[in-house]
Amino acid sequence: MRSRRDVLKSAVLGGGAGVVAATALGSLGPEAAFAAQKSFATQQVEPGAPDPNFAEGRIRSIKDNTLLVLGSNMVFHTIRVVDGTSLWKLGPVPFDQAKPGDGLYARGVLMPDGILAAEAVWLNIVNIKGHIRNITSQTIHLDHNGQDVLCHVVAGKSVAVHSESPPTADLSMLKVSQHVQIMGAWRPDTNEVDIATVFSPH
Amino acid sequence: MARSTPTDPPIDLLAPVQGEVSWFCCGTAWGPCSSTGKGACGTCNSGSLQHAWPNTSDACWAITRPDSCGVSLTRRTCGFRHRITALCTGASVVTAIADCGPQTDLFCGERSCCGATCASNRLIDLTPAAYTQIASLSSGLRPVEISTA
Structure with missing residues (x-):
């Protein structure tokens, strides 16, 4: 075959x-x-x-x-x-x-x-880890190695994965100062990323 | 925070160990990766078959602290080879250590699954070239088995 x-x-x-x-x-x-x-x-x-x-x-x-x-x-x-x-x-x-x-x-x-x-x-795929510096309903400010990365929530695309739980479009469980991994699409020539998945350990 | 000393013997010493794998960029790169260097070994490149290991030195261990998640891993230095096998597909790749990481302690207890197959704790990170040998970059995180090559 x-x-x-x-x-x-x-x-x-x-x-x-x-x-x-x-x-x-x-x-x-x-x-x-x-x-x-x-x-x-x-x-x-x-x-x-x-x-x-x-x-x-x-x-x-x-x-x-x-x-x-x-x-x-x-x-x-x-x-x-x-x-x-x-x-x-x-x-x-x-x-x-x-x-x-x-x-x-x-x-x-x-x-x-x-x-x-x-x-x-x-x-444009990126997979970055860092601490959440701030959260709004539409954005997450991520401190990635001391670099501020503005991550955008995209309706219908962005999900959070809390450990082994199924992906959810509800990102409200994420907290300021917690450590996460954000996989998403970089907006070329900016420090901004559209979120595909936020991986949270809990 | 009080830290415990590594348990003895390390869990990966005599048999393969299961854990989570993700991917990271290193070397010359674009986007948020552009500030990333060549890693602790000075050789790391996104396009090479390489990985980061949490116990490459005392200084590395002090950062990654897998023991705080109850996991002890053997000290292995730059160039050491591991075989990483995806528990989802059975695909595997042999890679060489090029950096210190991941920061296991920041994701203690995290568990990733494909179907009923799961593994806990981040024990290894692969370069994009290596990760794409066993999974799609868009999967982000996968359960794997790690053994010596």
Whole structure:
């Protein structure tokens, strides 16, 4: 049976026909994509070493289905998005939500020509820990390593997870001075984040 | 606050240990991560298969204090390899220590689950490159098993 990664690879090698093949798998949400095919793969990369099948950086330009990304280490990445690629930006989104200036992490398959065939792309995703400095009904001020990060509650998107309890849209249990982890989407070139999930230990 | 000394022997010494894993950025980066350095070992990069461990030194232990959650972990230093296996999917990755963390004591007793499978306390943090080998970044927190590689 062909893996999802095999299909993504052929989508790039085979051009249009491959893209159609990838479409047959559907555009899975990130969680489903990982649950579907990450099990028991043999690790090819030495522990501690850079992973060639992973990229990070900010989008410089977008042409057709290709993202030109400048890594924070000043290395360029060319990332090909196909119909089977999952994209996240505060939740699963279509490709047209990717914008120049967005930060990203991407995982896929590095092709011989240097293009990364993307399996998943996370746009502007951040996962920061800190103390809550202040709370209003619409915002959380987070002290993250001494840096003030303004986190916005987004209706229909933001949830809190209190230990093993199910996610809840009610963020009223969060308290000033408590320590939390906030996973969300950075607003480029600001100190502001839209909240996806607040993880609270209690 | 009074701190207890680590229990003996550490729980991860003779057998794999279960706990929570999250992800963190390090090295050159964008957004709120841009102020993050290369970690306690001076080698940490978001794009490398690396992790943070709560007991890399006395100074590290003094910050992370997993013992205050009733967990003792073995001292392991930069470059030591662990295998991290997601309890949700069975996917695993082998990574090397590149930083001190997570701050286990700030999340004492926290428990994360997938279905009926759960694990408590934050014992390890992975770089984005490592975390995406076993789960989606958007999951944020997952129960795992940690063993020596």
